[in-house]
Amino acid sequence: MSGTPLLELRAVAKSFGGVAALKGVDFTLDAGEIHALVGENGAGKSTLMKIIAGVHASYQGEMRLAGDVVRFRSARDAREAGIGMVHQELAIVPTLSVAENVLLGMQPRNRLGFIDWPAMIAIAGRHLENLGLIVDPRAEMASLPLGMQQLIEIARVLFSGARLIILDEPTSALSPPEITRLFALLERLRAEGRSFIFISHFLDDVLAICDRVTVFRNGAKAAGARVAEIDKAWLIEHMIGAGHHELEESYLGEIQLRGPEGEAADAPVVLAAEGLGLGGAFQDVSFIVRAGEVLGIYGFMGSGQLDLPRAIFGKTPPEHGILRIDGRPVRLRNTTSACRAGLAFVPESRRSMLFALEPLYKNMSISVLDRLARLWLKPKREREIARGHITQLSIRPPFPDRPLGTLSGGNQQKVALAKWLTFRPKVLMLSEPTRGMDVGAKEDVVRIVRRLRNEGLAIIVASTEPETVLSLADRILVMRKGRIAREFANETVSKDRLLAAA
Amino acid sequence: MSKERGALAPTTVPAARPGKRRQWLRLRLRNIAPFATLMFLVALFAAASPSFLSLDNLANILQQISVTGIMAVGLTFVILCAEIDLGVASVANATGIILAFFTAQDASVNIANLPLPGVVAIGLAVFGSFCLGAVNAFGITWIGIPSFIMTLAMLQIGAGICAMLVRGQIAYAVPKVIATLGNGGLGPVPWIVIVAALVLALAHIVLTYTRFGRYVYMVGGNREAAEYSGVNVRAVIAAVMIISALCSGLAGMLGVAHFGSAQQDEFDNYLLDSISAVVVGGTSLFGGQGGIGNTLVGLFVLGVLNNGLDHVNIDSFLKILIRGLILLAALIINVYAQRLKGQPEAGEI
Numbered sequence: 005m006s007g008t009p010l011l012e013l014r015a016v017a018k019s020f021g022g023v024a025a026l027k028g029v030d031f032t033l034d035a036g037e038i039h040a041l042v043g044e045n046g047a048g049k050s051t052l053m054k055i056i057a058g059v060h061a062s063y064q065g066e067m068r069l070a071g072d073v074v075r076f077r078s079a080r081d082a083r084e085a086g087i088g089m090v091h092q093e094l095a096i097v098p099t100l101s102v103a104e105n106v107l108l109g110m111q112p113r114n115r116l117g118f119i120d121w122p123a124m125i126a127i128a129g130r131h132l133e134n135l136g137l138i139v140d141p142r143a144e145m146a147s148l149p150l151g152m153q154q155l156i157e158i159a160r161v162l163f164s165g166a167r168l169i170i171l172d173e174p175t176s177a178l179s180p181p182e183i184t185r186l187f188a189l190l191e192r193l194r195a196e197g198r199s200f201i202f203i204s205h206f207l208d209d210v211l212a213i214c215d216r217v218t219v220f221r222n223g224a225k226a227a228g229a230r231v232a233e234i235d236k237a238w239l240i241e242h243m244i245g246a247g248h249h250e251l252e253e254s255y256l257g258e259i260q261l262r263g264p265e266g267e268a269a270d271a272p273v274v275l276a277a278e279g280l281g282l283g284g285a286f287q288d289v290s291f292i293v294r295a296g297e298v299l300g301i302y303g304f305m306g307s308g309q310l311d312l313p314r315a316i317f318g319k320t321p322p323e324h325g326i327l328r329i330d331g332r333p334v335r336l337r338n339t340t341s342a343c344r345a346g347l348a349f350v351p352e353s354r355r356s357m358l359f360a361l362e363p364l365y366k367n368m369s370i371s372v373l374d375r376l377a378r379l380w381l382k383p384k385r386e387r388e389i390a391r392g393h394i395t396q397l398s399i400r401p402p403f404p405d406r407p408l409g410t411l412s413g414g415n416q417q418k419v420a421l422a423k424w425l426t427f428r429p430k431v432l433m434l435s436e437p438t439r440g441m442d443v444g445a446k447e448d449v450v451r452i453v454r455r456l457r458n459e460g461l462a463i464i465v466a467s468t469e470p471e472t473v474l475s476l477a478d479r480i481l482v483m484r485k486g487r488i489a490r491e492f493a494n495e496t497v498s499k500d501r502l503l504a505a506a
Numbered sequence: 507m508s509k510e511r512g513a514l515a516p517t518t519v520p521a522a523r524p525g526k527r528r529q530w531l532r533l534r535l536r537n538i539a540p541f542a543t544l545m546f547l548v549a550l551f552a553a554a555s556p557s558f559l560s561l562d563n564l565a566n567i568l569q570q571i572s573v574t575g576i577m578a579v580g581l582t583f584v585i586l587c588a589e590i591d592l593g594v595a596s597v598a599n600a601t602g603i604i605l606a607f608f609t610a611q612d613a614s615v616n617i618a619n620l621p622l623p624g625v626v627a628i629g630l631a632v633f634g635s636f637c638l639g640a641v642n643a644f645g646i647t648w649i650g651i652p653s654f655i656m657t658l659a660m661l662q663i664g665a666g667i668c669a670m671l672v673r674g675q676i677a678y679a680v681p682k683v684i685a686t687l688g689n690g691g692l693g694p695v696p697w698i699v700i701v702a703a704l705v706l707a708l709a710h711i712v713l714t715y716t717r718f719g720r721y722v723y724m725v726g727g728n729r730e731a732a733e734y735s736g737v738n739v740r741a742v743i744a745a746v747m748i749i750s751a752l753c754s755g756l757a758g759m760l761g762v763a764h765f766g767s768a769q770q771d772e773f774d775n776y777l778l779d780s781i782s783a784v785v786v787g788g789t790s791l792f793g794g795q796g797g798i799g800n801t802l803v804g805l806f807v808l809g810v811l812n813n814g815l816d817h818v819n820i821d822s823f824l825k826i827l828i829r830g831l832i833l834l835a836a837l838i839i840n841v842y843a844q845r846l847k848g849q850p851e852a853g854e855i
Binding site: 317319338339340342343344349351355356357358359360361362366370371373374377378379380381423 | 715716717719720721723724727728730731732733734735736737738740741794795
C-alpha cells in the first residue's frame with residue numbers, strides 16, 4: 005500500500021436508536037483494487053456501505069476520499085464524488101432499451117430538446133464496446149439474461165463517472181459463465197485503475213477475484229488480509245468465530261448424500277408430483293418426497309425450481325399434471341386450499357411472507373389462525389404459542405409483542421419458519437431458506453430443518469445456491485430450463501458436480 | 507478498536523432516552539394527531555361562540571354525524587384492506603330510493619312505484635345494497651379491476667338506479683320502522699344516533715376481536731404475505747366490499763327517513779365526508795393501520811368543524827375551502843405517519 009489510498013475510513017461508528025451497528029471501523033481501499041467485504045448479516049457491512057454511498061449522513065468518525073476529508077449528506081453527493089453502487093436488486097428499467105439504461109438521466113438531446121436517439125445509441129454502443137460487452141444497444145433490457153443486465157448496470161455506473169464502485173452480492177444470481185464474464189470485466193477495469201468494494205457471501209468468488217479482504221463481525225472489523233495469503237477455511241473461521249463445523253463441510257468438501265437406509269427407505273411417500281407443468285416456468289416435472297426426507301431442488305436462476313414450490317402451494321397453480329398428497333390426488337386452487345391440504349411454504353423473499361409493522365405473535369399465528377380460532381381470537385393462546393417458538397428457535401429479542409420489522413434478517417427468517425410449526429404440516433417447502441444470511445444464521449436454519457426432518461416431516465428445499473442444497477438435502481434434483489435434468493441420490497456430490505449438472 | 511468503542515459509549519447511551527420518547531410519539535402520531543386536532547377545534551369554537559359548547563349542540567353534532575358515521579364504518583373496513591369504495595354515497599342513495607319505491611306513497615307523488623309490506627320493502631332494499639356490493643366484489647376480486655375504477659363505475663350505476671326509479675320526482679314515505687329509526691328517539695336520544703353507535707361498536711368488536719377482523723388488518727398490512735400465509739385474500743376483499751355496501755345501504759335508508767324525502771343526488775356530500783372521516787381519523791390509506799376508534803375521532807373532527815363553522819358565522823363558501831384544507835392536512839399527516847412507522851429502528855425486511 006503505497007501513497008494515499010483512494011478511500012480511507014477512520015473509526016467510523018454508527019448506531020440506530022442506541023444499538024451500535026458499527027463500532028469504530030477502519031477501512032482503506034487503494035486505487036485499482038478489488039476489496040472484499042465479508043461477514044455475517046448484521047455484522048455491519050451494509051451499514052458501512054450506506055455510509056460510503058451517502059445514504060446514512062449521520063455517523064461518527066472520518067471518511068477521506070483521495071486524501072481529502074469528505075462528508076456526504078446524500079446519495080447524490082456520493083455519486084458526484086465518483087462513488088457508484090450496484091445493488092443486489094438491479095436498478096435498471098427493464099422496459100427501456102440498453103442504451104437508455106446506460107445513459108439514464110444523461111440522454112443526449114438534439115436542438116429541439118428531444119432525445120437524440122442516433123447519438124444515444126452511438127454513445128452507448130461505444131461505451132459498451134470499450135468495456136468489451138457485445139450487446140445491441142437497441143435491445144430491450146428485459147430481453148437480456150440477468151448476467152448481462154448486471155454487466156450493463158455496471159456499465160451505467162461507470163458511465164456516470166464512478167471511480168469507486170460498490171458491488172453488493174454481484175454473483176448471487178449469476179451462472180458460472182456469467183460470473184466468468186463479470187470477473188473479466190472487473191479485471192479489466194481494475195487494470196484501468198478503478199476500485200471496487202465487493203460484498204459477497206460467496207467465498208469462492210471472493211477468493212477468485214479480490215485483492216484484499218476485510219472480515220466483519222458484530223459491527224467491528226474482525227480480520228483483514230491479502231487474499232493471496234489466506235484460504236476459505238480462514239475466512240469462515242473469522243466470519244463465524246471458532247467452533248462451527250457443521251457448515252464448513254458443505255462449503256469445503258464432498259457431501260455423502262444419506263442413502264435410503266433402514267426405516268427411511270420405506271417411509272411413506274407424502275407428496276408425489278406427476279407431470280406438473282406451468283406455462284414457460286416448468287414442464288413435465290415428476291418427483292416424490294418421503295416422510296423424514298429433505299429433497300433439494302437446485303438450478304440456476306430461472307430454471308424453474310423457484311416457480312415449482314410456489315405453484316404447488318397454489319399461488320400460481322400448475323396447469324398440467326397431478327399432485328398427490330398421501331396418495332390421494334388433490335386440486336389446489338389457491339393458497340388456502342394448499343394450507344388445508346397440509347402444505348406449508350416459506351418463499352424466497354421475507355418481505356412477501358411477513359408483516360413488518362405487526363408484532364411477532366401475529367406474524368406467527370396468521371397461518372394457523374383458522375385452527376386456533378373460529379370466530380373469536382384468542383390472543384393469550386397466540387402469545388403463548390409465540391413464546392414457545394421464540395424459545396425453541398432462539399429468536400432474539402424474545403418478545404412476542406415486538407414489531408417484526410425491528411428484528412434482524414436472520415431472526416425474521418426464523419419467524420417465517422415458525423409460522424408453520426405450530427401445527428405440523430405434511431410437507432414443508434422452503435425457497436432459498438438461507439439466501440443473504442450470515443454463516444451463523446445459516447447454521448441455525450440447517451439445524452432446524454434437520455430436526456424437523458428427524459421428526460418425520462417431508463421437506464423440499466429449492467435454491468440457486470449450491471451450498472444451501474448441499475448442506476440441507478438428502479436427495480437432490482437438478483433443474484435446467486424448467487425440466488428435471490438429473491437426480492443425485494445415495495452418492496457423493498460436490499459443488500462442482502452439482503454445477504456441472506445444471 | 508476497543509479504544510474507539512470506549513470513547514463512543516458516553517455519547518450513545520444518553521441519546522437513547524429522548525430517542526425512545528420520540529419513537530413512542532412517532533409510532534402514535536397516527537392516533538395523536540387527529541385527537542389533538544379535535545381538541546384544538548373544540549377549544550377554538552368554544553372560545554369563538556358561547557352557543558357551541560352546549561348539550562343541545564352536542565346532540566346536534568351527534569345527529570349530523572350519524573349517517574356519515576354508518577357509511578364510514580363500511581369504508582373503514584375497505585380502507586384497512588388498502589382498497590377504496592367511491593360508491594358509498596351512491597349506493598346509500600340507491601338503497602334509500604329502492605326503499606321508497608317499494609313503499610306506498612302519497613297520491614301527490616307521481617312515481618310508478620310498487621307498494622309492498624314494510625318488511626318486504628326493507629328486505630328488498632337491503633338485498634339491493636348487498637347486490638351492489640357483490641358486483642363490486644366480483645369486479646375487484648374475480649375480474650381484477652382496481653377498486654378505484656370499479657367503484658367509480660358503481661357510483662354511476664347507483665346514480666342510474668336512483669334516476670330510473672324516481673325519474674326526477676321526490677318520494678316521502680318510508681316504512682314505519684325506518685321512519686322511527688331515522689327520525690324518532692328513545693327518550694331524548696335520537697334513534698339514529700343509537701343505531702350509529704351500535705354499528706360503530708359492532709364494527710369495532712369485529713375488527714378487534716374476531717378472526718375476520720385480524721384477516722382484514724393482515725390483508726391490508728401485506729397482501730402477498732397474507733396470501734402466502736394461506737389467508738383467502740379474495741374472500742376477505744369481497745367481504746369488505748359487501749360490508750361497505752350494506753353499511754351504505756343502512757345509512758341510505760336511515761338518511762332518507764332522517765331527511766324526510768328520497769330523491770336523486772341527496773347524498774352527494776356524503777362520499778367526501780365519509781372518506782374524510784376515515785382518513786382524518788388516521789386510518790392508513792395504505793391499509794393495515796387504524797380502525798374504528800380512529801374513524802370515530804375523524805367523525806367528530808368533521809362534525810365539530812361543520813357545526814362550529816355555522817356557529818361562528820363564516821362565509822359559507824369559505825367553509826368549503828376550509829374543509830378542503832383540513833382534509834389536505836390530514837392526508838399529509840396520514841402519509842407522514844406511515845413513513846415514520848415504516849422505518850423501524852435499524853430493522854430491515
